[in-house]
Amino acid sequence: MxxxxxxxxxxxxxxxxxxxxxxxxxxxxxxxxxxxxxxxxxxxxxxxxxxxxxxxxxxxxxxxxxxxxxxxxxxxxxxxxxxxxxxxxxxxxxxxxxxxxxxxxxxxxxxxxxxxxxxxxxxxxxxxxxxxTTGIGYNIGKINDRMPNAPTGSLAMIFDPNVVSKFADCGIHVLNAPTEMIPMALSYIGEDPATTDPEVLKKAEAVWAPVRQYIQKFHSSQYIDALANGDICLTTGWSGDVFMAQYAAAEANNGVEIAYTVPQEGALMWxxxxxxxxxxxxxxxxxxxxxxxxxxxxxxxxxxxxxxxxxxxxxxxxxxxxxxxxxxxxPTPEVLETLYTSPTYNAKTQRTVTRTWTKITTGQ
Amino acid sequence: MKNNMLSKYIFNGRNAVIAVPYLWLLILFLFPFLIVLKISFAEPIIAIPPFSSFFHWDGSFWPTIQASFYNYVFILEDSLYLNAYLSSLKIALISTLITLVIGYAIAYSITKAPTRWKGLLLLMVILPFWTSFLIRVYAWIGILKTEGLLNLMLLSLGITDQPLTIMNTNLAVYIGIVYSYLPFMILPIYANIEKMDGSLIEAAADLGCRPFKTFWKITIPLSIPGILAGCFLVFIPAVGEFVIPDLLGGTETLMIGKVLWIEFFSNRDWPLASAVAVILLAMLILPIMYYQKSQEKAIS
Known part of the structure; x- marks a missing residue:
């Protein structure tokens, strides 16, 4: 002692x-x-x-x-x-x-x-x-090649298996951020993204499960370089990071053109x-x-x-x-209305959120 | 008189020399490990530090101890952890075997090289250490990615007509681990073969043994201490590897280092993360003890 x-x-x-x-x-x-x-x-x-x-x-x-x-x-x-x-x-x-x-x-x-x-x-x-905001970043050229009328303004880009499967071959990343990606899935199915109800939170699993196979990686920083270099064509990402990729691609003059959208279903405001x-x-x-x-x-x-x-x-x-x-x-005042903020979970709900997310990312 | 003996014991040169590595282990291994072990029995709370305290002083001289095995029970009940441990062991084992084959070939070739080349060849093995580990792993992203160097080369040579998907798969993790840990395999095996008694091989040849058989019957068995040392130096850090699977691996890659990261950083559950680490250490201690035993046998 x-x-x-x-x-x-x-x-x-x-x-x-x-x-x-x-x-x-x-x-x-x-x-x-x-x-x-x-x-x-x-x-x-x-x-x-x-x-x-x-x-x-x-x-x-x-x-x-x-x-x-x-x-x-x-x-x-x-x-x-x-x-x-x-x-x-x-x-x-x-x-x-x-x-x-x-x-x-x-x-x-x-x-x-x-x-x-x-x-x-x-x-x-x-x-x-x-x-x-946390939205969607994509490679304009590669998305257009694969799906000329792609719903780029919508979360369907990520969550509709018929849409996202078309982009699997050019590389898809998703942020490894459970407290943001689970509310994102909830907003796609019309649930309250700010919910703290564990039963509602678990519903996110069923939204991610069918599209998981098309996702190459869950990571929170590699997508900046990968998007700028044309290694991936679609990602969920933080607004400024996608702009950084956009800027880097323009500087490199490598023919890669990046766009960022705030999905119409609403987006997380951080x-x-x-x-x-x-x-x-x-x-x-x-x-x-x-x-x-x-x-x-x-x-x-x-x-x-x-x-x-x-x-x-x-x-x-x-x-x-x-x-x-x-x-x-x-964002315009109208879009600002659709933005939501993520709730603060208590320790137990936090565990449900991260465990659900681990299940989504690893299949375990 | 007694005092004299005590000072003799303490200032005995042999003991003093032995004390250095023990002191090192005590301060840099045992002490931190006991802290981790202590935290693994705590409960997560929202505070600084984010776990309940182990000792409680309630006025009496001896503190009461508050320990819970909940974290260990939790790990055993959720198959995620078992699968992550097994998957890490598998990835580490396969990488170690690949590293052994490549490392042995390189080490053996260096010992057979002309003496004036040996220094340079060994330098080339160590040379990558002059660059940061992280940057070397990052470099592999540039090589392995879809539009990376490897695919550009294969496509331009006409070997493949579609770019290979290696980046963000387990294959990339194997490549990363084998590349990163290869020197740790080469050096002990080289040291071992280099000091091997050449007359044994000559004797085998004199008695009519063919070179290949000599290699199998004489060289390999004699180099087992070097092989074991190399394998442990690769296997043990590979099991807990975090950086390589994080940067090169994809959705299929499940390793305990990553699970530990999630528990510690995403869940802010330091006690559970500590329990994961304690179990990992317990798993690794068995092969280490086996290695120690075999070394003792080799010495005696």
Whole structure:
């Protein structure tokens, strides 16, 4: 017992030493998604405030969450998606934002704030960085070759065996994201995608089962490259990732043309939120950083660069016109009505969801 | 007097040398393993850390222990886990056998090469390690995919008229594992054959044994320690492999490393993930103990 205490003591002293070494410096440790900012936003922040930004990136909510739940991550600002953030708040990971330090908060868009509120008291703990939809990405040429009148605006592209089977030979990927792919199947059969009823959730299995054989892979990042290179022709994907593939294909000039659609049955609306962990070593700088991201010019620079919509209303006049008018980035008010948000499942329902998903992806 | 003996025991050079690997194992294997074992008896909760605590202090000197075998029962009841373990063992076993055949041929050829070439050939075996493992696996995507290098080559040579679907199948996983772990097979076998007593082979030849039979009757049996070492170095990490099946495998690929990932990251069920890891270790410990026994026999 004593030994364990000593080890724990040494470990905590080391963490303390680590934290305090950084606490003395005028820095802010930011942990954000990869390819998600124009670096100019960071250098301008340092120039304006003298605070150095230590910028690290991750590529999945799960990795971020594992670090946060282990405790003592050392980060001041992190960017989880809303459904993950809701649970992490319950686990006691985050501190409430001190709104008195965020004088730019009036720039934020109430439409986004209202949707985010559907996940729980997220607006007390976070502000929006970017948001988007989970829809369908496809290779225009290859889809047209195989099915000239393909229902590209509909989830039938994925869930109708008569349609999806035609594209099996050119490669189909599906996101390996149970909490998004199961609601997607439910919205196709007209069930409430936001349901938390395990019996309804299990219905998704029967929707995926007949089309599983046509899917080459369930993966959440490989589809970007694969779509851009023409290795696959159809995927479910996150809006910005598909745009990235579109951009990469155009840059490579390889004859691949990519399109993204928000399916007419509705699509999941996701939000990546800036939040401050409870044990952030520089909470004050973290507030300054978050406040900086709410300056319309700054977030507009980022959005113009990464091509994701943001939750800052005042930044909209500063966006590139063809970005703001692109309905796949900023959906029209009518389409916005059809978008849904994913619910936060309790531990038991979460297990049902992931077990159902494992059954779908592995056939086991 | 007694004190003197104690210090003698501690500062005895032999013990000090033995203590180094044991200390290493204690700190980097046993201690982390006990933590994993402890977590495997906990229950998942929404907190930091996301599992219930093992020790409870309720004022008395000794803590009460709260342990549940629920996770182990759960794993036994759901066939997913058993199938994933079996599928991992199968993939690891087949990959090990393929690696052995290729690795043995390469190791044997290197020992037969002219001395001035040996250094260079060995360097070429080790050379891939200078590139990140992840990047080397990624490179295979570029080779194996439908419009990848391999298919372009086969199509342009007229060997096939349809691109082969290798990427995102188990075949791609086998290729990835065999490629990645080949050096671990070559090096111990090479070390073994290299120091083999050549006079035994000469004696066999003198007594009229044909080269092929000599190889089967003399070289192979004498190189069994090297073969075993190589096989374990390939088999054990291959069973728990995650990166290769994730990047190269498809919907048919089921491996325990991936299941563990799902439990840990998607379900946030650290206790169940720990139980999966403990069972995996228990499964691997049997062949490791067998190997240890056979090594001891070989030494004595």
């Amino acid at each position: 004593k030994k364990i205490t000593r080890v724990a003591l040494i470990a905590s002293t080391m963490t303390f030493a680590f934290n305090s070494a950084f606490a003395n410096e005028n820095v802010v440790n930011v942990y954000n998604w990869s390819d998600y900012i124009d670096e100019k936003v960071l250098s301008d922040f340092t120039e304006a405030t003298g605070i150095k930004v230590v910028y690290d990136t991750f590529d999945s909510n799960e990795i971020l969450e594992a670090k946060l739940l282990a405790g003592g991550s050392g980060y001041d600002v992190v960017v989880p998606s809303a459904s993950f953030l809701a649970r992490q708040i319950q686990a006691g990971v985050f501190q409430k934002l001190d709104k008195s330090k965020l004088n730019n908060i009036g720039n934020m868009w109430d439409v986004v704030e209202k949707r985010v509120d559907g996940y729980g008291p997220l607006n007390d703990y976070s502000v929006n960085w970017m948001w988007g 939000f990546d939120q800036l939040a401050i962990p409870k044990d952030a070593p520089h909470a004050d700088n973290a507030h300054k950083f978050i406040n900086w991201t709410m300056v319309p010019e700054q977030i507009a620079t980022a959005t113009n660069y990464v091509w994701y919509a943001n939750g800052n209303l005042a930044s909209q006049p500063l966006l590139e016109p063809d970005l703001l008018s692109d309905p796949s980035v900023y």
